[in-house]
Amino acid sequence: MIELNDVHKHFGPKTVLHGVNLTIPKGESMVVIGGSGTGKSVLLKCILGLMTPDAGTILLDGQDVARAERDAFLARFGMLFQGAALFDSLPVWQNVAFRLLRGSLARPKLEAREIAIEKLRRVGLKPDVADLYPAELSGGMQKRVGLARAIAAEPEIIFFDEPTTGLDPIMAGVINELIREIVVEMGATAMTITHDMSSVRAIADKVAMLHDGIIQWTGPVAEMDASPDPYVDQFIHGRAEGPIEAVR
Template identity: 65%
Template sequence: MQSPKIEVRGLVKSFGPKKVLQELDLDVPRGQSLVVIGGSGTGKSVLIKCILGLVRPDAGSIKVDGEEVVGASRSTMERLRAKFGMLFQGAALFDSLPVWENVAFGLLAARKLPRGEARARAIDVLGRVGLPAEVADLFPAELSGGMQKRVGLARAIATEPEIIFFDEPTTGLDPIMADVINELIRRCVRDLGATALSITHDMASVRKIADRVAMLYAGKIVWEGPVAEIDHSGNAFVEQFINGRAEGPIRVAQAANG
């Protein structure tokens, strides 16, 4: 059996008295798209930050291609991060840089590509997310929310990463634009042959981009399986969440924590 691209075991993280992740286990299969669902404040973003090495867990193990992330040296983390691409919530573009430099940021900073070559690559990648070449010299403030999200996706795939992280990729978009972004995500991940790990509470996104789904509640994965099984999971947490019901095992007080 093929080993997972990302393997998380016994992950624990607290912030003061608040226990965010509690002995969390999760596998992200190679070449597949895994989406983690769960309410706001349940630790989805903390999980991704731990995998990226931005937050150090209190206990547990995170392996990427069999290499340990927790406690890894700076050089090891730099090498592992070269495999990563990231689409941040809200796109998180650099306001002071034109679009092409935003897209080519990793190519310029990490790959040390000449500016002319990086700009040409950026324009090519913009085309792959449906944006014309003339967008390259605009600034983020001149773009609509949907265009900014496309630029963020272009930046995430520009270095042709092995693993792409998506943090609430459709937040703030209308349903039609959200579907456009979901379709682009699915196509880009497939074309790259990448492994994808996404976090969202948008069930339309889940159904569009996921191969597998994991439900996070109270710091643990309470259900995990193929996306085709989500509507008949037999799990009370999943059923309450995907149907948006107030009544069920998920406490509304927890869901309202931010």
């Protein structure tokens, strides 16, 4: 579904992506791990076409992302943003139905509201939440609303950007379970970027380790703990000593 071939991205003298190669098969959940500032978010933005790589190609279902018609291309994606990223001025149901009220996917307002309430139910929120505003919700509820918005238009591909940031361990576990259930239920292709190892173990079919601008290792999540790669070993066990230098 998604294929990156020798993708490079520079910002002035700083090289962020230095020849990334990665394949995400249709219907699989890929989790990209790596420390802060290693280029995970840049990688995601390049796939979405929000940034243009300096070299290399990115294919979506065999089509070059750089040549895709934008509206049709983006309509295939759902996105759960870090921190939920809800619109404060809109009630919850309009946040969930944001895409369904605009553009080529626009539905009648009543139908969009019904879909939003159904998606809220799917993530464990009652219909009475629909008319509240984001400021009236807890952090965990906001994240669920963000997840409901990500799946509202039944996307083929869903991106999760640090899905458990800012949540306590119990709520993080709830969100991880929801993400896994929904991805399997929808048969969606999923890509998650995170440094939370509990999320990795709960969500991933496969794992890719991004460091120094390249994918250092990729493989099934079941093989991650036994990986001979020193970068993976240091990262997943949180060791200070190893090839990854800690910023002091």
